[in-house]
Every structure is written in structure tokens, then in C-alpha cells.
Amino acid sequence: MSRSLQFFTPSRSPYFTLHKLPSTSYTRFPVINFPSKKHYITITKSLSSDLDAASSQVLDSGNGQTGVSGVLSADNVVAVQSHAPSESGAAAGIEVDAVTEAELKENGFRSTRRTKLICTIGPATCGFEQLEALAVGGMNVARINMCHGTREWHQMVIERVRRLNEEKGFAVAIMMDTEGSEIHMGDLGGAASVKAEDGEIWTFSVRAFGTPRPERTINVNYDGFAEDVKVGDELLVDGGMVRFEVIEKIGPDVKCRCTDPGLLLPRANLTFWRDGSLVRERNAMLPTISSKDWLDIDFGIAEGVDFIAISFVKSAEVIKHLKSYIAARSRGSDIAVIAKIESIDSLKNLEEIIQASDGAMVARGDLGAQIPLEQVPSAQQKIVQLCRQLNKPVIVASQLLESMIEYPTPTRAEVADVSEAVRQRADALMLSGESAMGQYPDKALAVLRSVSVRIEKWWREEKRHEAMVLPDVGTSFADSISEEICNSAAKMANNLEVDALFVYTKTGHMASLLSRCRPDCPIFAFTTTTSVRRRLNLQWGLIPFRLGFSDDMESNLNKTFSLLKARGMIKSGDLVIAVSDMLQSIQVMNDENDCHRKTEELGSANLAVTVSLNKAY
Ligand SMILES: Nc1ncnc2c1ncn2[C@@H]1O[C@H](COP(=O)(O)OP(=O)(O)OP(=O)(O)O)[C@@H](O)[C@H]1O
Ligand SMILES: CC(=O)C(=O)O
Ligand SMILES: [K+]
Numbered sequence: 001m002s003r004s005l006q007f008f009t010p011s012r013s014p015y016f017t018l019h020k021l022p023s024t025s026y027t028r029f030p031v032i033n034f035p036s037k038k039h040y041i042t043i044t045k046s047l048s049s050d051l052d053a054a055s056s057q058v059l060d061s062g063n064g065q066t067g068v069s070g071v072l073s074a075d076n077v078v079a080v081q082s083h084a085p086s087e088s089g090a091a092a093g094i095e096v097d098a099v100t101e102a103e104l105k106e107n108g109f110r111s112t113r114r115t116k117l118i119c120t121i122g123p124a125t126c127g128f129e130q131l132e133a134l135a136v137g138g139m140n141v142a143r144i145n146m147c148h149g150t151r152e153w154h155q156m157v158i159e160r161v162r163r164l165n166e167e168k169g170f171a172v173a174i175m176m177d178t179e180g181s182e183i184h185m186g187d188l189g190g191a192a193s194v195k196a197e198d199g200e201i202w203t204f205s206v207r208a209f210g211t212p213r214p215e216r217t218i219n220v221n222y223d224g225f226a227e228d229v230k231v232g233d234e235l236l237v238d239g240g241m242v243r244f245e246v247i248e249k250i251g252p253d254v255k256c257r258c259t260d261p262g263l264l265l266p267r268a269n270l271t272f273w274r275d276g277s278l279v280r281e282r283n284a285m286l287p288t289i290s291s292k293d294w295l296d297i298d299f300g301i302a303e304g305v306d307f308i309a310i311s312f313v314k315s316a317e318v319i320k321h322l323k324s325y326i327a328a329r330s331r332g333s334d335i336a337v338i339a340k341i342e343s344i345d346s347l348k349n350l351e352e353i354i355q356a357s358d359g360a361m362v363a364r365g366d367l368g369a370q371i372p373l374e375q376v377p378s379a380q381q382k383i384v385q386l387c388r389q390l391n392k393p394v395i396v397a398s399q400l401l402e403s404m405i406e407y408p409t410p411t412r413a414e415v416a417d418v419s420e421a422v423r424q425r426a427d428a429l430m431l432s433g434e435s436a437m438g439q440y441p442d443k444a445l446a447v448l449r450s451v452s453v454r455i456e457k458w459w460r461e462e463k464r465h466e467a468m469v470l471p472d473v474g475t476s477f478a479d480s481i482s483e484e485i486c487n488s489a490a491k492m493a494n495n496l497e498v499d500a501l502f503v504y505t506k507t508g509h510m511a512s513l514l515s516r517c518r519p520d521c522p523i524f525a526f527t528t529t530t531s532v533r534r535r536l537n538l539q540w541g542l543i544p545f546r547l548g549f550s551d552d553m554e555s556n557l558n559k560t561f562s563l564l565k566a567r568g569m570i571k572s573g574d575l576v577i578a579v580s581d582m583l584q585s586i587q588v589m590n591d592e593n594d595c596h597r598k599t600e601e602l603g604s605a606n607l608a609v610t611v612s613l614n615k616a617y
């Protein structure tokens with residue numbers, strides 16, 4: 001038996017274009033009550049010739065699975081070929097990364113990790129094998145921080161990640177993080193760190209010191225530094241990891257006494273405080289995107305990075321400006337802009353900044369230097385919730401596992417912090433120093449992975465779904481339909497306890513809308529382009545695949561089921577709900593390939609969506 005519901009546009013013909021034939025002619029099928037078997041055979045045949053003709057039909061899975069091409073025969077039997085060297089022929093001849101394969105095969109769909117993981121790449125992780133270890137360990141996005149390293153170094157990292165994706169079938173995205181023009185220290189003349197002891201007198205200056213750097217001197221990047229600070233001010237390094245008191249100003253030099261000793265790290269952020277408040281003097285007028293940042297952005301566009309994260313965002317205008325700059329420079333490319341929330345100004349304009357962005361990062365390192373530390377957790381929760389309401393991916397970053405820079409196990413408090421971010425259902429967690437220059441990058445990533453999976457499972461078992469109100473985000477009626485369909489599909493998925501949601505999406509938008517609902521089951525997102533696939537790798541619960549697919553859902557589903565089954569990633573009896581943003585229909589099919597359709601009018605909708613409830617057979 002099968003049930004279906006179909007939305008369509010009355011202004012359109014009651015016939016739908018279902019499949020584009022290789023000859024560029026179109027096959028049209030009636031909507032209402034036609035014999036579905038015949039319908040199937042016709043589609044299968046046309047799809048089969050399509051596939052035969054186009055060897056580019058590939059299915060790439062999200063996390064380290066190699067390209068597979070499928071050829072559909074008339075009886076829906078699929079031959080699977082791997083593009084990469086296989087270990088043991090035929091259906092097993094598909095290279096799948098250990099994590100995703102094990103998760104899908106051993107424990108079924110439901111146990112796959114939903115929270116995405118970002119690793120900052122630095123000296124500890126820039127080698128090809130080190131990057132591969134991170135990808136195998138679950139890295140979804142590699143972050144490069146333009147505060148550190150040369151452009152050549154970053155280019156090398158990007159090239160290696162791309163090569164890793166091509167050769168090993170990963171879909172690791174690249175995020176470029178700008179330096180910004182906030183005040184920070186120089187690079188310490190190459191030293192990894194220097195110790196400031198209690199009571200020592202240090203000189204902070206815009207002067208460039210020679211090499212070797214004179215003892216107890218720190219170069220500062222901001223020309224107005226000596227004018228902005230006053231004797232008596234408190235100078236905080238990295239939000240208070242080390243503290244100084246300003247005792248004297250001599251021309252460009254600012255003499256300070258260390259009041260809280262600690263390690264000074266290269267290019268550490270500097271803030272100064274007066275009477276318990278952060279001082280915003282002329283430094284408040286510094287541009288969010290410096291001239292050096294613009295050059296880095298040009299570099300990022302040329303390299304085709306997937307995300308550009310903007311440091312110290314103050315307003316929505318800068319995000320809008322950058323997005324139009326990117327649109328003008330990179331025709332057809334879709335670099336997403338992430339707003340880093342790490343300043344008082346960004347908190348003041350939070351909603352409009354997030355609305356203008358393609359996602360946000362709770363950059364707790366610098367945020368904790370600008371607001372009292374005890375306010376950081378509530379700010380985090382607020383940002384995470386707002387992002388979900390506005391349908392923007394959100395990253396929780398900094399000091400998640402800080403002690404693992406030096407030690408192989410995290411503190412209990414760190415595990416609790418990671419758990420809280422997972423419980424808040426943030427899209428992604430980010431490692432900074434732990435992966436960039438720590439001693440245990442792989443172990444830190446493994447901790448994020450295991451804690452994520454465990455907390456997600458606990459949350460599902462306890463059925464502790466917070467009833468978050470998800471306001472409408474669609475700005476057109478068409479968008480509203482997509483949104484309603486996704487909300488309903490996610491709810492159905494939870495109520496029916498299905499194994500997975502499938503979404504066929506060209507732009508990724510409907511995949512985001514499903515992810516926003518945070519359903520109990522994972523979401524397999526099928527998209528036709530590699531860049532969309534990589535971009536979706538940042539979002540909660542999405543397992544992105546690249547797949548050549550048509551406008552016809554039934555053949556897409558047959559093809560997908562067959563390909564996934566041949567790889568052992570789904571099994572007979574798995575129940576799936578599928579959503580698509582390409583075809584104006586909702587349909588249900590069952591294992592007899594029997595399909596009935598019922599039609600309902602939907603006002604003046606100019607878009608409709610396909611939802612299918614399917615059982616693998
Ligand atoms: N490309 C790199 N080369 C050398 N060291 C790096 C690099 N990237 C990061 N690091 C090291 O890892 C540490 C943590 O990285 P992270 O990206 O969090 O930098 P950060 O300086 O704290 O700035 P941000 O506020 O942008 O996160 C840095 O302080 C630096 O010591
Ligand atoms: C990530 C970042 O920039 C911060 O935490 O400050
Ligand atoms: K940065």
C-alpha cells in the first residue's frame with residue numbers, strides 16, 4: 001500500500017515534467033491516478049540511458065566516502081563501481097571512511113554523529129598525514145587563522161585538504177578566519193611563548209624591536225596604543241591569561257608591571273580596562289576588515305575556500321558589504337560568510353548581524369575578554385538559540401579542551417562544557433590551539449567526537465526535546481512551503497521513528513531547514529555540486545552526498561536506495577522520509593512500486609515540494 005499527497009500550482013498544467021531525457025526532450029506524466037508500474041518502467045529506462053551516457057553520475061558521501069557511480073537497469077538492480085582503488089571488489093569495492101561506515105553499518109543510522117567538528121590547522125597538524133588523521137577522526141571543516149602563518153603556508157594547507165578530498169573521498173570544507181584589526185601583540189620574534197613573572201616590568205610599544213628581541217619587550221600592532229592607554233589602566237593579554245598594570249608612558253613605549261603572571265603567546269589579543277570597564281578609545285574606530293584582511297579575502301576567494309569567518313564583527317553592514325564583494329568577485333561561487341561574535345558591539349547588534357550572515361561563531365576566547373567571564377555562558381546559549389531560530393549554522397569555539405594542548409586527557413569540567421554545547425544543539429564545535437599547536441590533536445578530536453555521540457544519544461533516549469519555537473524564516477510563499485514541508489517531515493520522522501531523512505537539494509536550502517528542526521534521525525543530503533556538499537558539512541545532522549539526480553523522485557529514490565544498499569549503508573526494512581526542493585509533488589511509494597497520487601490545490605503556490613515515505617526493499 002502507498003499513500004500520497006501532492007501539492008501543485010493550479011496555474012500550471014496538471015502534468016509535470018518529471019525527467020529530462022538525454023535528447024533534451026521531456027517526458028510528461030499525468031498527476032492523478034495513473035498506473036505507477038508503467039510510470040516506473042518508463043522512468044527507469046530513461047534514467048538508465050542517462051546514466052549510461054553520463055559517467056559523471058557519482059554518489060559521494062559526506063565524510064570520507066569515495067565516489068561511486070551507479071547504473072540503473074530496468075528492474076532497478078544497480079551495479080556499483082568505485083572510482084578509487086578498492087580493497088575487495090564489487091559491492092564492497094567502495095572506500096568509506098572508518099567513522100561513517102562503522103556508524104552506519106554497526107549501529108544503524110541513528111547513532112551517527114550529528115554535531116560537526118572544526119579543527120584549526122597549525123604547525124601540529126599541517127602535514128598531509130596529520131590532516132588525513134584528522135579527517136578520519138571526524139574533522140568536517142579545517143580552519144586556517146590568518147592571524148598566524150604566511151599566505152604561502154595557508155595555500156599549502158588548502159592544497160593538501162583539497163588533495164585529501166580528491167584522493168580519499170572526504171568532503172572537508174575550508175574556513176578562512178580573518179585577522180581583524182583589533183589590538184594584538186607581535187609574534188615574539190619566533191618564540192613559541194614567553195613567561196611573564198609577577199612584578200616584572202615589561203615594555204609594550206609600537207616600535208619594531210630588533211632581533212634578538214630585547215628582554216621583556218612586546219611589540220603592539222596598533223599605532224594609537226600609547227595615546228589610548230592611561231597610567232593606571234589594566235592591560236589584559238588573551239582576556240586575562242596574563243595581566244599588567246600601566247605604570248608609565250614614555251613616547252611610544254608603555255611600561256607595565258605584571259600583576260597576574262603567565263605565558264604570553266605570539267599575536268595574543270590585548271585589551272585594556274579602566275575602572276572595571278573595557279576601554280574603547282580610538283581603537284573602537286578601527287575597521288572590522290583591515291586592508292590586510294581584504295588581501296586575505298582576495299586570497300580566500302581565489303583559493304575557493306568554503307567559508308570566510310570575519311573577526312570582531314560590529315554590525316550587519318560589514319557582512320552585507322563583504323557578501324556583495326564576494327558575489328562580484330567570485331561569479332557562481334558560494335563562499336559563506338560567518339560572523340564571529342566576539343565583541344560587545346556584536347552582542348549589541350546580534351540579531352541583525354546573524355540575519356545578514358550565513359552563520360555565526362561564538363568566539364568565546366575574545367568574547368570573554370570583552371564581557372565578564374560569567375556572562376559568556378548565557379551569551380553562548382542566546383547566540384546558539386537565535387541562530388537556530390534564524391536558520392543559520394552556529395559554531396561554539398575556544399577553550400573547549402584547552403588542557404589537551406598539553407595533556408592527553410581533558411578535565412571533567414571541559415567534558416561538561418563540550419556536553420553543554422552539544423546539548424544546546426550547536427551545529428559545530430571548534431578546536432583552536434588543541435589542534436593547531438597542541439600535543440594531542442587527534443586525541444582532542446576523539447574526545448569531541450565521543451562526547452558528542454554520547455550526549456546526542458542520551459538526549460534522544462531521554463526524549464528531552466526542548467520545544468523550541470521556530471519562527472517562520474521564509475520571505476516568499478515558495479520558501480514558506482519548503483519550511484512547512486521540512487517542519488512536517490521532521491515531525492513525521494520523529495513520530496514514526498524513521499531511520500533517516502533524505503533530502504534532494506540543489507542549493508542546500510531544504511537541507512538546512514531540516515537540520516534546523518534537529519530531528520531524531522540523521523539527514524542524508526543529496527546535492528549535485530561538490531561545493532554545496534562541502535558547505536553542508538558544517539550543519540547539524542547532515543550527511544552530505546554528491547549525487548547526480550533527476551527531477552523524478554521515484555527514480556532518485558530507487559537509485560539512492562540501491563547505491564546505499566550496495567555499500568551496506570542501509571538495509572532492507574529501513575524506513576526513510578524523503579524531501580526534495582525540485583519537484584512539485586509529495587508522494588509515497590512502497591515496495592511493490594505501486595504509486596497512487598492524490599492532488600490538493602495549494603492556492604497560488606509557485607513552488608511545491610516532494611515528500612516521500614519509503615521502505616527500502
Ligand atoms: N597557522 C598557524 N601557525 C602557527 N601557529 C598557529 C597557527 N594557527 C594557530 N596557531 C597557534 O594556535 C593558537 C590558537 O589558535 P587560534 O586560532 O585560536 O588563535 P588565536 O590567536 O587565539 O586567535 P583567534 O581569536 O582568532 O582564535 C595560536 O595562539 C597560535 O599559537
Ligand atoms: C575563535 C576566536 O576568534 C576566539 O575565540 O576569540
Ligand atoms: K582570527
Ligand SMILES: [Mg+2]
Nearest residue numbers: 342363365366
Ligand atoms: Mg578571536
